[in-house]
Amino acid sequence: MSSRSRSVLVLSALASALLCVAAHAADKKAPPARPAAQYIAFDTHPNEHVTVAADPCTDPKACDFFRLPYIQHGFVPVRVIITNDSDHALTLEDVRIQFISANRDILPAATVEDINRRLFTARSALGTKIPLTPITIHHAPIDKKVTQDDTDFGFSSTTVNPHSTLAGYLFYDIRELDDPALQHAELYVKMIHPLDTKQQLFAFTIPLDKWLETQPKPTPSH
DSSP: OOHHHHHHHHHHHHHHHHHHHHHHHHHOOOOOOOOGGGSSEEEEETTTTEEEEEEEOOSGGGGTTSSSOTGGGTEEEEEEEEEEOSSSOEEOTTOEEEEEOTTOOEEEOOOHHHHHHHHSOHHHHHOEEOTTSSOEEOOOOHHHHHHHHHHHHSOSOSEEOTTEEEEEEEEEEOTTSOSSTTTTOEEEEEOOEETTOOOOOOOEEEESHHHHHTSOOOOOOO
8 A cells, every 4th residue: 555545544534533523522412401409409489489400510521511621711610400380481581690609709600701701812813833834723713612502501591481491501700719619609590580570589599518518529639
């Protein structure tokens, strides 16, 4: 076999491998959402027939369906699950979902622009030069990956229909908080109201300590 033929075969195999990896990544999905009361950390309002749960992810392996390493860049993804067991649709148009730290720092969910600023640096935007060659490798636009993750894993609607569950991931910037940032923290959810009225439900407070207690303890370093 000629050197050229071997090179063609190697390149073909490499291309096939890359396509398989890309296809595998594209197929990754978040686990189906369960009713909110089936999660570890939740708050239920029996009189309003609504339950809200929070399911954080602090281990990149546990939420490897994301396209970008948010956790490694100081964000904690939190899946918010809202189960509406009432006979009336709810709207999230005005909802506020805040991360409140043990020191009472109030953090709003990060916007797509916030995440993009953290991950999409000027250096990566300019591309990378290969040494001794004039070729520039342009990195994939991270902004596209951020918006794709928001589309695939964020809330798909602002309406929670009667007797249904709606869930989506929000991201909170905990880089400046004391570690462990989730200890004695809570998720505070307010301004949910029925679709046909502005009468708000009582606010939901979801302590994250219960979730934290179920997580593996970090191995002490020597």
